[in-house]
Amino acid sequence: MIIYPSLTEPVKMGVTAPSSGLHMEQHSLLEEAIYRMEQKGYEVVIGQTCWTEYKAKSAPAKIRAMELNTMLQADSIQLIFPPWGGELLIEILEHIEFDQIKPKWLLGYSDISVLLLAITLKTGIATAHGTNLIDLRGPMSDPTTAMWEKVLFTKKGEEVIQYPSEKYQERWQHDYPTEWIFHLTEPTKWKTISNSPMFIKGRLLGGCIDVIRHLIGTGYGDVQHFQKEIIQNEPIIWYLENCQLNVTDLRRSLVQMKLAGWFNNCSGILFGRSEANDTIYDYHVLDVYMELAEELAIPIAYDIDCGHMPPQLTFVNGAHAEVRVYNSGSIIKQQFI
Structure with a gap:
């Protein structure tokens, strides 16, 4: 049986970096994204791993796992939303306390999908593959990206429908963000x-x-x-x-x-x-x-x-x-x- 997490407003969001964190010159990207989430009414708890990046990871494996375990086991946190992916999330799996996880949403993609798939396979808790938190830092979201909220607020027994986007982004232009971030x-x-x-x-x-x-x-x-x-x-x-x-x-x-x-x-x-x-x-x-x-x-x-x-x-x-x-x-x- 699949266990579906449930969101109840106001939602407390945990932000941790189980893969890559941010270099100092990138901190403003996460600060902007957190500001947008707070504008929407989310209470945001930010882990220390988000603000560091060294040797292709935010922190040593045990430190990343410790911070993630704390959020996974916290009753008050309903959603865990890493800033983005990275390269070496797989290093932390052996340190995750899967039997102690409280049902809650995890959302992300790229390297984060290792964690998402492992949690669902081992525990039966549903996880969400979708946008990165960093990509929500703009004042607006396109209709396809914005569906992350509707999907995560869907309750057990309900259904949610999504359609193809109208247009997609061919290449990243990080130095030229739009109101939607994407081009x-x-x-x-x-x-x-x-x-x-x-x-x-x-x-x-x-x-x-x-x-x-x-x-x-x-x-x-x-x-x-x-x-x-x-x-x-x-x-x-x-x-x-x-x-x-x-x-x-x-x-x-x-x-x-x-x-x-x-x-x-x-x-x-x-x-x-x-x-x-x-x-x-x-x-x-x-x-x-x-x-x-x-x-x-x-x-x-x-x-x-x-x-x-x-x-x-x-x-x-x-x-x-x-x-x-x-x-x-x-x-x-x-x-x-």
């Missing part, structure tokens, strides 16, 4: 490998494939246990996004996931947009998707609003979902059941 210039179009309509149902799981692949073979990536004991053998819909992998590394990673049984009883896969996916010789990312679809005999959609080319949907790990990808209109409905 949404390119028309969004969700696509299917078959070029035909797609409709799938299942429980959502996913994240950034660059980092969640490293959970394979560990006690933090036991998908078979999750499927059998927590969702009673319901099919899984995987959503995956690629930050930095070229196509052959992506292919190796997907084959490893397949061999590890992660795609057993999978009803379909959704791939996010990516600036990576570099072609190797004549081997293209579409070849990867087509090969996987043929091997698994499942539908695959791509260029979904997910990952490092914003904006992105808020996917809830563990939620029951219905996904429709049509030329005339696409939709994802998540049910908290």
Whole structure:
């Protein structure tokens, strides 16, 4: 059974950096984001790890884990919202007290997806893959990004619907922020490998494939246990996004996931947009998707609003979902059941 956290206003938000923190010259980015959250009525508790960054991490693993454990176990904190991702969150997993976690929302993406997936797989607590806190520092949010609040305020037994964005951001321009932070210039179009309509149902799981692949073979990536004991053998819909992998590394990673049984009883896969996916010789990312679809005999959609080319949907790990990808209109409905 999936455990869905519940938000009750006023919401106390914990901000900690289980992966990367901020260098001093970046502090204003987080200060602006916190200001926006306080304007919305959130009470914000800020951890010390947010303000430091050294050797590709905010702090040593045990210190990051200690601060995170404190927030995970605090009854008063309803939402944990890291500033952004990073590189080495996986170092803290062995120090997380999973059996002491109080149900609460965790929201983020990139390296944070390692923590999200591990918590849902081990505990059955739903977690949310979506925007970074830093990306909410503007005075406005585009409609796709802004859905994070509606999704997290959805109660058990309710459902929430999201649609494709109108436009997406092709490249980051950190030195030229807009009111929305992003530069949404390119028309969004969700696509299917078959070029035909797609409709799938299942429980959502996913994240950034660059980092969640490293959970394979560990006690933090036991998908078979999750499927059998927590969702009673319901099919899984995987959503995956690629930050930095070229196509052959992506292919190796997907084959490893397949061999590890992660795609057993999978009803379909959704791939996010990516600036990576570099072609190797004549081997293209579409070849990867087509090969996987043929091997698994499942539908695959791509260029979904997910990952490092914003904006992105808020996917809830563990939620029951219905996904429709049509030329005339696409939709994802998540049910908290």
